[in-house]
């Protein structure tokens with residue numbers, strides 16, 4: 001068996017490669033615009049600081065142009081320092097587009113996130129990780145903190 005042939009069958013696009021990150025960066029650009037108007041440079045520095053990767057103008061500007069073409073984004077000129085910059089913002093239909101996209105995304109990821117969610121048996125607040133667990137009356141219960149566990153046990157004793 002020729003191992004070179006096997007290698008050829010591997011898809012050329014790596015899952016952790018630039019293509020996936022490009023789509024993710026585009027999604028992130030939409031969340032930035034959703035927060036409010038931004039100029040291109042602001043978008044690039046936000047990507048860099050929050051996603052920890054260099055954002056190239058070749059990623060940001062063509063995407064902004066594409067969004068403009070769909071009527072999702074509009075811009076106005078604004079002076080920043082001594083420079084004129086284009087401040088991009090979402091149009092009402094761009095906002096509606098994001099609302100749809102974000103709810104799809106939420107549906108997609110909630111299944112992955114929810115199993116790690118626990119609810120404090122005492123106060124009902126959501127605990128993402130490291131819930132404080134304690135066995136009370138033979139049942140292991142999750143709490144947000146030991147004070148809630150103590151209050152719960154006290155109330156159980158008072159009730160029983």
Ligand SMILES: [Zn+2]
Nearest residue numbers: 120123144148
């Ligand atoms: Zn609690």
